[in-house]
Amino acid sequence: MTKIETFSLENLLPYGGETFYFGKILTPTEAEHYFQQLLHSLDWKQDEVIIFGKRIVTKRKTAWYGEKEYEYTYSKITRKAKLWTPELKALKQKVEECTGLPFNSCLVNLYHSGEEGMSWHSDAEAELGKHPAIASLSLGAERKFVLKHRESKEKVSVDLENGSLLLMQGETQRNWLHSLPKTKKVKEPRINLTFRNIKKVKK
Numbered sequence: 001m002t003k004i005e006t007f008s009l010e011n012l013l014p015y016g017g018e019t020f021y022f023g024k025i026l027t028p029t030e031a032e033h034y035f036q037q038l039l040h041s042l043d044w045k046q047d048e049v050i051i052f053g054k055r056i057v058t059k060r061k062t063a064w065y066g067e068k069e070y071e072y073t074y075s076k077i078t079r080k081a082k083l084w085t086p087e088l089k090a091l092k093q094k095v096e097e098c099t100g101l102p103f104n105s106c107l108v109n110l111y112h113s114g115e116e117g118m119s120w121h122s123d124a125e126a127e128l129g130k131h132p133a134i135a136s137l138s139l140g141a142e143r144k145f146v147l148k149h150r151e152s153k154e155k156v157s158v159d160l161e162n163g164s165l166l167l168m169q170g171e172t173q174r175n176w177l178h179s180l181p182k183t184k185k186v187k188e189p190r191i192n193l194t195f196r197n198i199k200k201v202k203k
């Protein structure tokens with residue numbers, strides 16, 4: 001692992017939240033190593049979501065891990081976390097070092113190409129508490145990430161590079177939506193790890 005020097009972090013959002021782009025926190029070699037390891041070792045599942053009453057199986061795959069077998073609900077599906085793998089634990093530690101924040105779970109996304117993305121949403125699940133901090137580590141293809149203010153509709157976008165870290169915190173989830181737009185330009189896969197801190201454990 002490389003030692004991180006100093007970051008000059010500027011809030012990407014003009015108001016209503018705090019989102020910081022740390023840039024690359026992994027070398028290309030480390031990023032490639034973790035990409036391959038995660039691709040082959042995680043328990044990937046295709047999500048089933050209900051859209052307008054229809055059951056749809058997403059192309060994007062996800063995996064859900066944590067320090068306990070947390071239950072997590074998003075897009076109306078509930079899943080039980082698997083326990084950290086050694087690679088996920090190492091990446092979690094790296095992300096905690098960079099952000100100075102604790103994380104106990106991670107939703108991992110696998111986008112096979114630019115044809116897969118994620119539509120507008122916020123990560124404001126009750127389990128995450130009132131002002132959730134979400135740290136997003138990107139591996140593989142560079143993709144554009146866009147935030148949109150709920151009221152003003154102002155947009156802010158950032159290119160998430162291979163091995164880079166983005167942190168959303170404070171009021172971001174309350175006031176802004178985010179998305180990963182689909183693009184025909186990107187042919188390569190990408191893995192994204194969103195580290196979260198579950199506060200309330202559902203009974």
Ligand SMILES: O=C(O)CCC(=O)C(=O)O
Nearest residue numbers: 107109123145180192194
């Ligand atoms: O892939 C990304 O960069 C975004 C993922 C995301 O927003 C999520 O998992 O909630």
Ligand SMILES: [Fe+2]
Nearest residue numbers: 121122123178
């Ligand atoms: Fe999200």
